[in-house]
Structure formats: C-alpha cells, structure tokens
Amino acid sequence: xxxxxxxxxxxxxxxxxxxxxxxxxxxxxxxxxxxxxxxxxxxxxxxxxxxxxxxxxxxxxxxxxxxxxxxxxxxxxxxxxxxxxxxxxxxxxxxxxxxxxxxxxxxxxxxxxxxxxxxxxxxxxxxxxxxxxxxxxxxxxxxxxxxxxxxxxxxxxxxxxxxxxxxxxxxxxxxxxxxxxxxxxxxxxxxxxxxxxxxxxxxxxxxxxxxxxxxxxxxxxxxxxxxxxxxxxxxxxxxxxx
Amino acid sequence: xxxxxxxxxxxxxxxxxxxxxxxxxxxxxxxxxxxxxxxxxxxxxxxxxxxxxxxxxxxxxxxxxxxxxxxxxxxxxxxxxxxxxxxxxxxxxxxxxxxxxxxxxxxxxxxxxxxxxxxxxxxxxxxxxxxxxxxxxxxxxxxxxxxxxxxxxxxxxxxxxxxxxxxxxxxxxxxxxxxxxxxxxxxxxxxxxxxxxxxxxxxxxxxxxxxxxxxxxxxxxxxxxxxxxxxxxxxxxxxxxxxxxxxxxxx
Numbered sequence: 001x002x003x004x005x006x007x008x009x010x011x012x013x014x015x016x017x018x019x020x021x022x023x024x025x026x027x028x029x030x031x032x033x034x035x036x037x038x039x040x041x042x043x044x045x046x047x048x049x050x051x052x053x054x055x056x057x058x059x060x061x062x063x064x065x066x067x068x069x070x071x072x073x074x075x076x077x078x079x080x081x082x083x084x085x086x087x088x089x090x091x092x093x094x095x096x097x098x099x100x101x102x103x104x105x106x107x108x109x110x111x112x113x114x115x116x117x118x119x120x121x122x123x124x125x126x127x128x129x130x131x132x133x134x135x136x137x138x139x140x141x142x143x144x145x146x147x148x149x150x151x152x153x154x155x156x157x158x159x160x161x162x163x164x165x166x167x168x169x170x171x172x173x174x175x176x177x178x179x180x181x182x183x184x185x186x187x188x189x190x191x192x193x194x195x196x197x198x199x200x201x202x203x204x205x206x207x208x209x210x211x212x213x214x215x216x217x218x219x220x221x222x223x224x225x226x227x228x229x230x231x232x233x234x235x236x237x238x239x240x241x242x
Numbered sequence: 243x244x245x246x247x248x249x250x251x252x253x254x255x256x257x258x259x260x261x262x263x264x265x266x267x268x269x270x271x272x273x274x275x276x277x278x279x280x281x282x283x284x285x286x287x288x289x290x291x292x293x294x295x296x297x298x299x300x301x302x303x304x305x306x307x308x309x310x311x312x313x314x315x316x317x318x319x320x321x322x323x324x325x326x327x328x329x330x331x332x333x334x335x336x337x338x339x340x341x342x343x344x345x346x347x348x349x350x351x352x353x354x355x356x357x358x359x360x361x362x363x364x365x366x367x368x369x370x371x372x373x374x375x376x377x378x379x380x381x382x383x384x385x386x387x388x389x390x391x392x393x394x395x396x397x398x399x400x401x402x403x404x405x406x407x408x409x410x411x412x413x414x415x416x417x418x419x420x421x422x423x424x425x426x427x428x429x430x431x432x433x434x435x436x437x438x439x440x441x442x443x444x445x446x447x448x449x450x451x452x453x454x455x456x457x458x459x460x461x462x463x464x465x466x467x468x469x470x471x472x473x474x475x476x477x478x479x480x481x482x483x484x485x486x487x488x489x490x491x492x493x
Contacts, residue, residue: 054395073399079392083414083491093400096410124491 002028002051002067002148002180006060009046020046022207023060026199030066030147031178035191036199039241043206044184045152051182052150067148067180072141074151078133080125080140086132087112087121090139097144111139115169131162135169142173151183155190163187167194168221175219188237192230193220200240210240279461284468287461296450301469303445307363308435308477311370315427319375320420323382324408333383344376349437356442366438366446373434374427381423385416418492421485428481432474447473 009021021043028034036044049055051062052073070093080089088095090111094104112118115135125133134154141149155163171194174181185191191198195214202209214233216224224230261281267273268280275283291297326333352369359365389412397407439448447470454463 052399054398070399070401073395075392075395077392079390079396081393081411081414092410096400096402096406126491126493 001030001065003063003065004028004047004051004060005063007047007050007057007062008059009043009050009055010058019205021050022205024206024208026208026211028180028182029196030180032196033174033181033183033194034197034199035183035185035195036201037185037188037191037237037241038201038206038209039203040186041206042201042203044201046206047201048150048152048182048184051148067146070144070146072144072146072149072179074134074137074141074149074154076153076156078125078130078137080133080136082125085122085124086117086128086136089125089136090143093140093144099144107143111143114173115139131158131166134158134166138166138170138173142177147180149179149181151181153184153186156186163190170194171220188234188241192216192233192237193224198233198237200237212236276458276460279464283461284464287459287465288468291450291462291465297469300445300447300450300466301473303363304435304439304447304470304473307366307370307438307446308431308473311367311435312374312428312431312477314367315371315374315431316378316424318371319378319423319427320382322375323379323386326379326383327386340376340379344380348372348376349433352434352437352441355438361442363443365442366435369438370431370434373430377423377426377430378420379423381420381426382416385419386412388419389415417488421481421489424481424485425478428477429474432470432477436470 004024004026006023006025007021008019008023011018011020024047036047038044046055050057052071054073080086081092084092087108091104091108094107099107109118112121115138117132117135117139120128120132125136128136134157138154155166158166167190170181173179174194183191183194192214198212198214199208200210200212201207212233216227216230216233265281268278279287288297291300326336348369351372355365355368355372359368393411393415394407397411402410435446436448436451439446440452443449447466450466451463451470454460454466
C-alpha cells in the first residue's frame, strides 16, 4: 500500500514560484490498478515522478508499505539505450544490479516471449516500430520484478490499434502478476477499461477533483466496452474533466 | 567489382595518377632535382632510409611520441571534460581561460615546452598532449551535456552507481561528440609531433626533414614528407575504424 499524504510540489520559475501540485492525499492499495487522468499541466506526471523518487515533494510524505525496492517506470517515450539490442535493453536493469548471468538470461527470454518479441531480440531500437519499442520498455520495467509499476502516458504516442492491443497486454500482465500499477493517462477510455480506481485531477494548480471506483467485472475484454456502465463511467469522467 | 573493393582501390589509383603526372612534369620541364626530385628518386630515398635502418629509428620515435601523446591527451581531455560537466562551478570559473587557451595557437607554446621539458621526447609528447587535450575535452563536455535527460532519469530509477551511470549510459551517449573532438585532436597531434622535432633533438621524421633541408638532400626531404603524410593518414584511419566499431549502432 502506498499512502500519499499532503504531497505538493512548487517549482521555482523565472517569475517566482509556480505551484504545480496542491497538497494531495491518496491511498493506493497493493495489487490494485489505479489510473490518474487530468488535463495537461494538472501535475499528474509530477505526482507520478514524486512517487517514483525522480522528484522531491515540496511538502508532505509518501508512506510506502509493501512496495519497496526499485519501482518499475515506463516513460511516455520508450527511452531505450540506442546502442543496445532489444534483449540487452530488457536485461539492462539486471546486468547493472548484479543478477547472475544465467538467471538474467532466463528472465529476459521469458519477458521477450511475453511481449512477443523473441524474434527481434537482437534488433537495435531504431529498427523497431514505436509499439515494439514501448513493449521493450515495459519488459525492461518488469525485468526486475518490481512490486510497483508506474506508467507515465505510456501509450500516448502510439496509434489507436497498437494502443488497444497494448492495453490488453498490460491487463494480462497485471492479471498474471497482480503488481500495484499506477497509470497516468489522458485517455478516458483507457482509464475506465483498465482500472480499479480512476483519480481525476484538475489543472493549475493540480489537485484531486474526484476519485471513481470502477465496479466493472474482471476479466474485462471486448464485451466490457459494450457495457452501458462502462459508457456511463466514461461520460462521468469526461464531465469531471470538463 | 564490389563497392568495398572499388573503394579500397580508389586511393592507390589516385596516388598513382599523381605520381605519374609528377614524373612527367620532372622529365619534360627539366627542373633540377634539388628543387623537385622525380618520384623514383624519392622512392629510392625511402628504400635507402629503410635499408640503413634510419627509417625505423625516426619513424618509431615519431610514432611513439604521437601514440603516447594522443592516448594521454585523450584520457586527460576526457577527464577534464567530465570534471567540467560534473562541477558547474568549475566550468564557470574556468570557461573564460579555457576559451582563451583554445583560441590561442598552441603551436606558439612549443618553444616554451622545449625550455620547460628539455630537448628529448618529453617536450614533444607534452606538445602533442596539449594539442589533443582541448578538442577532446570540449567534445566530452558537449557530449555529456547533450545526454538525454530521460536517460539520466532511467539511471536514477535503476539506482545505478555514479560509475555505472557514466560507463553504461553517459559515456556511450557522449561518444559521437567525443569522436568529433578526437578526430580534430588526431590531426593536430601529427602536426604537433612533427613540429616538436623541427624545434629540437636529433630524432624523428621532423628532424629528418630539417636535416635533409639543411644538407640539400631534397629526395630525402620528400621521403620524410611522404612518410609523414602516410603517418597522418594512418592515424586518422585508426580513429575512423575505432569510431565505426564503437558507433556501429547509429544508422
């Protein structure tokens, strides 16, 4: 469980301090799938980066109970090392943390198979498509088996078809591993389809506006997208965002 | 014919063309050999140098200073670039003096190095190091500054040690700019090595040139010039090969 207590962020800008995030209180249950949606500049990425330890909060604290260790993080762009092959990118976190070679090999092969890129293991990132690169980035984030997976608009730069497919793959991964996942997105559909909880934020300065609990049954699939409750939820989310 | 084979033959063919034109000019114009010897005479001068053992003595001296100076200059340049990139205060304090030194012709320091470091190999190596150090340092600094911010985020997320961050992320990312500096440095290094030998000492291809000039041994002078040019090409090619190996991941 991760308890975010009174976390805020103020950046120092050229015209004085800029309040990016009002104090936020949020509890993320272990094994849950939480999405954070909001307009651009609502501080949702900042909040995620604070949880990841990439930014320090100006006030407040984050109590991490059970999600210790390096969190998995997926950026909006894949952020792969261009001089390493897909395989070497996936195992990069293992190689840099002293995991034995054989163990690293086994884990990497499993992940490459899971993301369907076994035959592209030796390919350099520049030869892969955008969707493939983001798959490699996800596999890299999963390689060290983090209890917590943080994703910052991971599918925002992809076309709709690829995005839908990766959403289903992500849901399969979550179902199989039950990791605690926090997904920042600006897609109402993505948030409604994947999450247990959807946190809606308002902009400038960022603050939590509403928290929706999603009661759509799992496993979810194409039929979920026909469910009237799914559409009602999307309508509610859109209203909150407006 | 494959394109690789054609490329390999292009340079020798061009050189052969130049030599033929040169030979033809010498024969037709009747220019005296102490001004412009025929390519055949130059070739004989090279063979003579080789058979008398002088070639190896002078070439190895120049090559030794060059290689050691280049290696040392590159290492020091990388270290200096890293220090400037890591400590912004250092860069603010030293930015001005460095630019001053960078724009000043460092060749002008050569006589000073002779006074400071003597007539032997040391002063020549110091000159080469001083010529290599700056472009490599600038390349390293520019390269490190240009590293994608998100790769640094990745290093923090993965809790890499400072050494891992440098070795596994920053150094490979800075390599393209580093090689720009290294190319400039390699060319300068040859100039520095020869110049140092002009100034003082009794060894090296540069010394061979001044000796041949003083004694009107023009074919020997040309031989030394040709050997120096070949040395320069070899050094540049070595950097090129290293770059292509290390940066093969680029398109």
